[in-house]
Amino acid sequence: MARNAGFGSFGHLAVRFLGALDPRGPKPEEERWAQGWLLPGEVELWTRMTGPDRRHAAGVAREVAARLGPGDTPRPIMAAALLHDVGKVLSGLGTFSRVGVTLAALGLGRARLTVASDIAPGSTRWRRRVSDYLCHDRLGADLLEAAGSHPDTVAWAGEHHLPTQSWSLDRRFADALKAADGD
Numbered sequence: 001m002a003r004n005a006g007f008g009s010f011g012h013l014a015v016r017f018l019g020a021l022d023p024r025g026p027k028p029e030e031e032r033w034a035q036g037w038l039l040p041g042e043v044e045l046w047t048r049m050t051g052p053d054r055r056h057a058a059g060v061a062r063e064v065a066a067r068l069g070p071g072d073t074p075r076p077i078m079a080a081a082l083l084h085d086v087g088k089v090l091s092g093l094g095t096f097s098r099v100g101v102t103l104a105a106l107g108l109g110r111a112r113l114t115v116a117s118d119i120a121p122g123s124t125r126w127r128r129r130v131s132d133y134l135c136h137d138r139l140g141a142d143l144l145e146a147a148g149s150h151p152d153t154v155a156w157a158g159e160h161h162l163p164t165q166s167w168s169l170d171r172r173f174a175d176a177l178k179a180a181d182g183d
């Protein structure tokens, strides 16, 4: 299956796209469970995420807990699972635009597309949205730091699309988070 550093496989993205067409968030019980892991400032960020992004994040957190063992997953790691994509709240891109940008990133490579989006024709606002979406990892880390998150939560938001050799997070936790995310 085709893969591109940082943005997963086409098959995985197709599944994510179909899921993103349903705007609903997690079920109320799942929503309560997810928020129960978060600090007050993190809950505020969580509620700004789209329904499909919250469903994805809750699924990642469930799988991380299953992989590491119930009761054996530190709260900051659960928060990392729930908020790793929180930077996407800044881009304001809709589902179809996200798919277009993600496919372009798969074809061109994220670094080249980020540069291209800075010089491409089109409104400044549109180019900013694309650029913010592509940089959601770094932007998310900044949001979490400002919200008072634990350093491990901040680190994973910033590192989750980087190659393994660039990770600073404890490898046991990072491996579980990456495997559960599939992005």
Ligand SMILES: [Fe+2]
Pocket (backbone or CB within 6 Å): 084, 085, 136, 137, 160, 161, 183
């Ligand atoms: Fe991401």
Ligand SMILES: [Fe+2]
Pocket (backbone or CB within 6 Å): 056, 084, 085, 181, 183
């Ligand atoms: Fe993700």
